[in-house]
Amino acid sequence: xxxxxxxxxxxxxxxxxRTVFMARLMVSTAAALVFSLPQAVLQPxxxxxxxxxxxxxxxxxxxxxxxxxxxxxxxxxxxxVSLAAATSRGLTSRPVKGAFTPQEALARLLEGTDxxxxxxxxxxxxxxxxxxxxxxxxxxxxxxxTLDRITVEGEKVGEGDVSELNISARDLERKNPxxxxxxxxxEPSVKVGSSLPMSQKVxxxxxxxxxxxxxxxxxxxxxxxxxxxxTTLIDPTLLKAVSVDEGVAPADAGPGALAGSIVYETxxxxxxxxxxxYGGFVHSGFNTNGNIFTTGLSTFGKQDGFEYLGYFxxxxxxxxxxxxxxxxxGTRTHFQSGIGKIAYEFESGDRVELSHEAIKDEAPRPFRxxxxxxxxxxxxxxxxxxxxxxxxxxxxxxxxxxxxxWWDPKLVLAYGRxxxxxxxxxxxxxxxxxxxxxxxxxxxxxxFENRFHFDLGTVTAGVDFYRDRAELEDIFExxxxxxxxxxxxxxxxxxxxxxxxxxxxxxxxxxxxxGTGGQEFDNSGLSGNISGEYDLIxxxxxxxxxxxxxxxxxxxxxNFIMNPAWTYLPEPEPTTSDNYTVGLLAKYQGFSIxxxxxxxxxxxxxxxxxxxxxxxxxxxxxxxxxxxxxxxxDGYIRVKYANIDTLIDGKPADSDTGTYLxxxxxxxxxxxxxxxxxxxxxxxxxxIEIAPKYDKVPDGSPAFKAYQVVNSFVEYKPPSHxxxxxxxxxxxxxxxxxxxxATYGQExxxxxxxxxxxxxxxxxxxxxx
Numbered sequence: 001x002x003x004x005x006x007x008x009x010x011x012x013x014x015x016x017x018r019t020v021f022m023a024r025l026m027v028s029t030a031a032a033l034v035f036s037l038p039q040a041v042l043q044p045x046x047x048x049x050x051x052x053x054x055x056x057x058x059x060x061x062x063x064x065x066x067x068x069x070x071x072x073x074x075x076x077x078x079x080x081v082s083l084a085a086a087t088s089r090g091l092t093s094r095p096v097k098g099a100f101t102p103q104e105a106l107a108r109l110l111e112g113t114d115x116x117x118x119x120x121x122x123x124x125x126x127x128x129x130x131x132x133x134x135x136x137x138x139x140x141x142x143x144x145x146t147l148d149r150i151t152v153e154g155e156k157v158g159e160g161d162v163s164e165l166n167i168s169a170r171d172l173e174r175k176n177p178x179x180x181x182x183x184x185x186x187e188p189s190v191k192v193g194s195s196l197p198m199s200q201k202v203x204x205x206x207x208x209x210x211x212x213x214x215x216x217x218x219x220x221x222x223x224x225x226x227x228x229x230x231t232t233l234i235d236p237t238l239l240k241a242v243s244v245d246e247g248v249a250p251a252d253a254g255p256g257a258l259a260g261s262i263v264y265e266t267x268x269x270x271x272x273x274x275x276x277x278y279g280g281f282v283h284s285g286f287n288t289n290g291n292i293f294t295t296g297l298s299t300f301g302k303q304d305g306f307e308y309l310g311y312f313x314x315x316x317x318x319x320x321x322x323x324x325x326x327x328x329x330g331t332r333t334h335f336q337s338g339i340g341k342i343a344y345e346f347e348s349g350d351r352v353e354l355s356h357e358a359i360k361d362e363a364p365r366p367f368r369x370x371x372x373x374x375x376x377x378x379x380x381x382x383x384x385x386x387x388x389x390x391x392x393x394x395x396x397x398x399x400x401x402x403x404x405x406w407w408d409p410k411l412v413l414a415y416g417r418x419x420x421x422x423x424x425x426x427x428x429x430x431x432x433x434x435x436x437x438x439x440x441x442x443x444x445x446x447x448f449e450n451r452f453h454f455d456l457g458t459v460t461a462g463v464d465f466y467r468d469r470a471e472l473e474d475i476f477e478x479x480x481x482x483x484x485x486x487x488x489x490x491x492x493x494x495x496x497x498x499x500x501x502x503x504x505x506x507x508x509x510x511x512x513x514x515g516t517g518g519q520e521f522d523n524s525g526l527s528g529n530i531s532g533e534y535d536l537i538x539x540x541x542x543x544x545x546x547x548x549x550x551x552x553x554x555x556x557x558x559n560f561i562m563n564p565a566w567t568y569l570p571e572p573e574p575t576t577s578d579n580y581t582v583g584l585l586a587k588y589q590g591f592s593i594x595x596x597x598x599x600x601x602x603x604x605x606x607x608x609x610x611x612x613x614x615x616x617x618x619x620x621x622x623x624x625x626x627x628x629x630x631x632x633x634d635g636y637i638r639v640k641y642a643n644i645d646t647l648i649d650g651k652p653a654d655s656d657t658g659t660y661l662x663x664x665x666x667x668x669x670x671x672x673x674x675x676x677x678x679x680x681x682x683x684x685x686x687x688i689e690i691a692p693k694y695d696k697v698p699d700g701s702p703a704f705k706a707y708q709v710v711n712s713f714v715e716y717k718p719p720s721h722x723x724x725x726x727x728x729x730x731x732x733x734x735x736x737x738x739x740x741x742a743t744y745g746q747e748x749x750x751x752x753x754x755x756x757x758x759x760x761x762x763x764x765x766x767x768x769x
Contacts, residue, residue, distance in 0.1 A: 057101075057102070058076075058099055059077075059096045059097060059098065059100055060076070060096075061073060061076065061095065061097070062097075062403070062408060062451050063453040063458070064453075064457050064493070065456075065495035067501075069093030069109055073096075073106060073109060076241075077102040077125070078170040079119070079125045080170075092113075093109045094109055096108045097399070097403055098349070098401035099270050099401075110127065115127050162248060162531035162545065162546040162583075163247050163544075164246075165246060167242040167243075168241055169241055172236070174674060174683070176727060176729070176764065177236035178285075178294070179192075180197065180202065180236055181200055185670075186670050186672045187244075188625065188641060188668035188669065188670050189204065189246055190244060193740055195743070195755060195757060197233060197335070198361040199369045201370075203662070203742050204244060204260050204262070205246055205598055205600060206621040206623075209231050209232065211605070212257060212259055213253045213255065214232055216395075217266055217395045217414075218397060218412040218414065218447075219393050219412070219414030219415075220254055220255075220443055220466055221416060222442075223391065223441055224470065224555070224557070225558065226422075226558065227370070227561075227659045229387070230389070233391050234264060234359065235337035237337075238313070238339050238357065239266060240271055242262065242264055244261070244262050245260040246581070247580070247598050248529055248580075250503060251505035251507040252462065252491045254464060255487050256550075257552075258575060258602055259577060267309070267311070268341065269300045272300050273302050280300065281768040282767050283296045283766040285762060285765075286763055287760050288762070289320045289321060289758060290318050290320035290331070290333060292315060292316070292318075294313065294316075296311065296312065298311040305344055305345045307342065307345075308340075308341065308342050309341040309342075310338075311338055311339050312337075312338040313336070314336045316334060317332060318333075319331045321758050322737050322755035323736045324755075326755075328754065328755055329372070329384055330369070330383070331365075331754075335359065335360060335362075336359070339355065340356050348402070349401040351399050353396070355393075357394075358393070359391050362387070362388040363386070364385065366384055367381050367384060370754065371744055372752035374745070374748075374750050376750050378425075378427075380425060380428055381425050382425065386423060387420065388420070389418070389421075392418075395412065395413075396411075396414070397411065398410070403451070405453055406450075406453065407450065408453065409451075410462075414443075415445075417441070417442040418441050419441075420440075421438040422436075424474075437472075437474050437475075437560075438472075438473040439470075439558075439560045440559065441468065441556070442468070446464065448462055448463055449463075457492065459491070460492075461489070462488070463489075464486075464487050466485050467484045470482075470556040470557065470558075471559065472560060477563065477564055480562070481514065481557055482513070482514040483513045483555075483556055485510070487507050488508050490505050490507075491504075491529075499534060499535035502530075503530070504529065505529055507528075508527075510523070510524045511554065513553065515568050515613065521571070523554065525551025525576070527551050528548065529546070529547065531547070531548075532545060541584065541585070542584070542585045542586075543583075544581070544583040544596070545583070546579070546580070547578070547580055548578070550576060557606070557608040557613065558608065558660065570614065573604040575606060576603050577601060577602040578600070579598075579600050581596055581598045582596065583596030583597070591628075592631075599620070599622040601618075602619040603618060605617040605619045605661055607657075617648055619658075620648075623643045625640065625641060626641045627639065627641070634676045635675030637671075637672070637673040639669070641670075642665075642667070643667050644666065644668075645666075645696055646658070646664060654747050655745060655747065663744075664696070664747065665694075665741055666691070666692070666694030666704060666741065667691065668689065668690070669688075669689070670690075671687065672685070672688075681717040681718055681719045681722075683717075684713070684715075685712070687710075689707075691738075691741050693705065697747045702749060704747065707738035709738065709756075710732070710733045711731045711733065712729065713727060714728050724767050725764075729760075729761070729763075730762075731762065733759060734759075735758045736758075738756055739754060739755050739756060
């Protein structure tokens, strides 16, 4: 089939799209100004800036050593926290659970610790000993003070667990991500392959995400549908925060954390609203590369314990062009996503919440949606075919916002489903020549846990379960696999003595697995982990180390390759893994440097094909990472480097043998920086990714090509209209022609990989009412 593109028609369509965007942009701006004028009249700019920082949000911080509590406060509030290490020694925080402003939460957390707390006008929380007197310019509630922008000497609270990577609400706002690839683009240890959101897969230290415990708002994800599609498609505009445990994960991360975990948290009413009331926001964006237009609308409210949130986002656009100017077929933007939440908090402190999140992508895609073309295609196969991907996630959560000592419960019940539908094309003359086919996975899962609070820290104990089903809806060979699991776990997080933090735990699991022919396999196993940090030099140098052994049962196969005739010989063995990490972190007056080495070994990793149900693979990932940076009052600069090698059965991995297991990565370097001119409401920044040539590939395969990509942005929040945000970006400034390192098929000469978009100019407007 030959595709002809009328360039003049495309040009006219692009012009119409740009005209529509400008019209909508002006309407959005006008609406924002109309709604914000009363606020501008009633509030001076300084008061508005303050209200943007003190809106209520949900906090869940148990009583624990003060340094750890402030670390959790920083992650949950999005504020940067500065703390002199000497101030925190021997101090234990009070628990904070419920909806509070950041200032209220910080005051509760520090109650009885003989410290003072302050919040600067640029959003930095400062904690000092009570006898110190910071420069006060104005008071706020609960005895805290608001400071002028100053440079604070002391140690900034660390990021968290021994191998934890946190992306906060503040980070997401700065990145303004359009895809999950944008979310992780400054993290060289986390790679996201493909340029199409509906076929993007996440790799942590080279290990594919189905070997990690993945959750969205506490709901376990089970999405191994089709190897040409995304594993967990999610709209990043819904996200509040992302946390990644690289390798070593705690027992309460859930079952199946073979190489770590990824926790996605979506936005809540507390992220937008202070106290009782209601509001909403609108955001519009336009991308010149593909004439892509996106619009998001939200409404939310809170009244006497009742909360609601509704959000809907839609994107439409044409195929984008690669750096060489060629249009990349099958890359139209055509999605809609949304989330709805309702919650009620009783006077007793008991809180219940029900949320439903969904995303749908429907458009013509490359015939094999994770690659461009291949010389191995059958001659009757079209270049593109229609795909429809739907994923939904429904979660019920119960918590107690007024925990007391040994009673701090949490209950989660969730149901998730992912379905991919497309068309099978048979040889001409066959009856039928085409027919629809679909793969669907669903999971019903939940947990009940309680957190016990002690002087030394916390212990979390609980039980969890899942019932997963993978089904191929094929008129000729329908097939189904099922797996159920019951687990119990305990995880302790303690500060046993000064300068030391220790986390250890374990879990026991029993799995029931059913094959496509009704074959049944029962297995049980134990998992354990231990990790810790020790301050070798107080206020300066910290050593970290961790180890975990994980038992994960038998993973379900991919839906689209399931065969009702599978015999499961040899008999499947449960997959296990061992993870190791060791590192050092040094911080001094805003400067930081860190380094770590890591290794993951997976045994009996299930590899399945249509011809056979099970083959055991040994998968290894090893390497090291180095990072350095400097943070100042209004900005930062960071440089990170990761060197990752992956092996399958002792040989260099390739992206085909490594399907659902691993992919080649090699060396990745990222540089990111941003600075805010607070008096003007202007922020400028950018990032660079450098991928040197990588030639540790299977014999006969071409080396991975080197590439360098530069992105930049400028964002403006008018001081007199803090509810408005205007942003302009340039992505791939130098028009590099490349495929992201984790994209499928680059090491195969017969495959043309999916190239990333070439240079693109983006403009967007966000208005909150």
